Amino acid sequence: MAVTLIKVLESEKSILRNFYTLYLHDLSNFTINLDVEEDGLFHYKELDKFWEAEGLSPYFIKLDHKIIGFILLLERPFLKKNNDYGINDFFILNKYRGKGFAIQAVEKLFKEKQGQYFVMQVTENKRAVAFWKKVYEELNIEHHERQDLINGELCLIQTFIV
Template sequence: MTVKLQEVLESEKSILRNFFSLYLHELSNFTTNLDIAEDGVFHFEELDKFWEVDGLSPYFIMLDDKIIGFILLLERPFLKKSNDYGINDLFILNKYKGKGLAVQAVRKLFEDKPGQYFVMQVVENKRAVAFWKKVYNGLNIETQERQDLIDDELFLIQTFKV
């Protein structure tokens, strides 16, 4: 099973919107900042900006020709500080979790875009925290880690170079 990353085209926005709703539903287990809308969907209001602002780069995670998730990569010129890249969001469908596919996607991203990274997880999202620790250990990446309060939510933030 080979994983690849495919840049999300603006014409595929509705597909990404559907995946983002699933992602936000999952994330709502760990934060009080997310609620379902009256129409029964979790909305990400900033989605349109992905194609309006340079440096907000969404990628589908593909398995063969099937979309199984996405990564939202922050890069320059959106990022102006010491990091070249930030992984803001990573989501993979439940059916594909635990098979090493998300790790393959991250490895592919790091191979394609080496540089200084940061990654953030909500502290309460123990599965995400464990996933990223597994990635760092498996790829022999040394990180600097800190906690920060963002929008009244406690986050773990790791910085590292690949």
């Protein structure tokens, strides 16, 4: 089964919005900054900016032409400091987790977009922290890690070059 990364078209915004709702639901387990809205959904109000601001690049993760997740990649000129890229949001549907598809997606991204990266996880999200440590180990990536308080929550931030 082949994992591919496909840039999300603006015409596919509603699909990405649906996936973001699932992602935010999962993330709400680990952060005080997310809660369901009155309509029963989690909303990402900044979604439209993905097609308005240069350097915000959403990708669908597909498995044999079926969408199984997404990556939001931050790039220049959106990023202005030391990093060329930042993986802002990364999501795989529960059904496809633990099967190696997420690492395949990250590996494809790193082959396509090489440079200085940063990745951040809320420290309470143990699964995400473990996933990124596995990525660094399996792909033999030397990384530097630090903790920082962001929006009132303790986060791990890793930087590395691919």
